[in-house]
Amino acid sequence: MEAVTSLLAGFETALTPMNLLWALIGVTLGTLVGVLPGIGPALTVALLLPVTAKLPPVSAFIMFAGIYYGGMFGGSTTSILLNTPGESSSIITALEGNKMARRGRAAAALATAAIGSFVAGTIGTVLLTFAAPAIAEVAVQIPPSAKFALIMLAFVTISATFGSSPLRGLISLFFGLTIGLIGTDLQSGQARFTLGRPELLDGIEFVTVVIGLFAVGETLYVASRLRKDKASVIKLDGNASMTRDDWRRSWKPWLRGTALGFPFGAVPAGGAEIPTFLSYTLERKLSRHPEEFGKGAIEGVAGPEAANNASAAGVLVPLLTLGLPTSATAAILLAAFQQYGLQPGPLLFVTNADLVWGLIASLYIGNVMLLALNLPLAPVWARLLLIPRPFLYAGILVFSTVGVYSLNNSVFDLILLAIFGVIGYGMRRFDFPVTPAIIGVILGPVAESQFRTALQQSNGNPAIFVQSPLTVFILLTVLAALVVPAVLKARASRRG
């Protein structure tokens, strides 16, 4: 029960008035950006990184964790009331939730989403509390060759799950890897791909890449094909609340969604998309009202929303124990750790126990805060959807400019921001998912360093990658993740 002692110490850290305030700021900001179109938790954490450089790391991470969980809560509000999911993991919520809202049951849909998110987030955090230290203990012994193999696994699964085809995902990943290569190679001191520009010797700040691809790219893309009719936001009268019958129909889907979501988040396969789809299919099969599905069944909101949140908690397991991010926001959290000179991984639980346990404790607190923020205040968040788009997107661009300019006080970075904005536009237009590129930028340098460490240990003998059974097993999984979907697809198309 070492975890319990550590967690209690974590609560001591997280329950100081200052840290409670940062948690509150985090969850409020997170809900805000989750509700607003055009800006999400990944982008917000990236924007705040330069600003938070002076905060103590514990407070900064408590705020970031609040933004991370808050974004999930806020996202469901948008998909229920606006029917246009911002993230692929809220497609299902939009499917049933918006139908419910159109039938005048918006309050119940919002309530089951919020309470389900709370239940799943809390159970997920409990699982994280016990799983993470156990995995960290094992992970200390993982050799560099296996770490490199694990990163390869994350690369391949993320490229294959985000976006419409693995090929496009991999191109996006390699683009990110390329960006990550620019700058001085730390091991040999050689400049790589700097095009002779001294500004590029230190590499491109990932904040510039993230903000360019997400915020500027999104702004340019939306401007090119803006919805001309007023978005039909469903009016919400009163609080988000549910009847006794709604509770009776929701609690099982919440638990089943959690059971599906957490493991999918925790294995480095990435993405909340698959567990939300699975949860939806499962609930439709088990429901006593299958005829309601597609017309606004509450189970179809409760299950997938819980799966979504539980997988968000699960994603923190590989991030904290292996330093392996499997979503865009997790990748930016990894970069935030690096900014503070911390390396997430098994040793983090030993060297920075205060920080890790304070962070985990703040997840429990943040979940309670989010429930309080989202049930009674649902109408307030709903009003945010009415912000006129010209003013909203203009504001997003101004904040992006501040975030990037304040990195180095250089206009050169703004030019880079514009370039990445145009690339971000192109990626949306030509169907390349953005997340693999972000993962590539942040994880690419880590992959290279593990690759070289492994080869140096073996004096350059590449056989090191087939000597450890663990490494071989992971590399075979990587190969399977690449080949199996392609084979299945080929067989399906031959039959069809």
Next chain:
Amino acid sequence: MSDPTLPPIPPGAGARPGLSVPDLLVALGVVLLGALLLIGTLQIPFGINAVVGPRVFPLIVSVGTLLLGTLLTVNVLRGGRAEPAAEEDTDPDARPDLRQPALILGGFLLGAALLQPLGFVIGTAVMYFTVGFAFGERRAPLLAGVALIVALVTYVVFTRGLGLTLPAGLLNGVL
């Protein structure tokens, strides 16, 4: 079996007859990027560290990019084409209008150029105004007013509240 949870596949998608020229250009662009990376890689000096030099990883990345670009080109030549992304505020049936993003980009670069000589407030107000205009706001005085207020508040919050240094420009000495 049709599954309502999956977005409907448009008839003939992926095997639509006819070659999409923009898609082909993108695919060839990826190939070109791979080729340029390969040339760039061969220009990286070996360095002293003989076991794994600074070239190895870039070599993997550039060959990979070249390979993926070739695969995409083959895919496009066989009739594959990309479906533009659907976002919260986009209309999937709208005719794309490239003038608006061009306007935003122009306003952004102009604002960035003005940032140091005229100051942060003027520079970002220019950006704000052009984005608002490109998104269809035609009440120019209102938009300009909001742009200046947002820029000014952002400036004060970030310099006074968060201790960042942003160029004052015209406001030097005033604020």
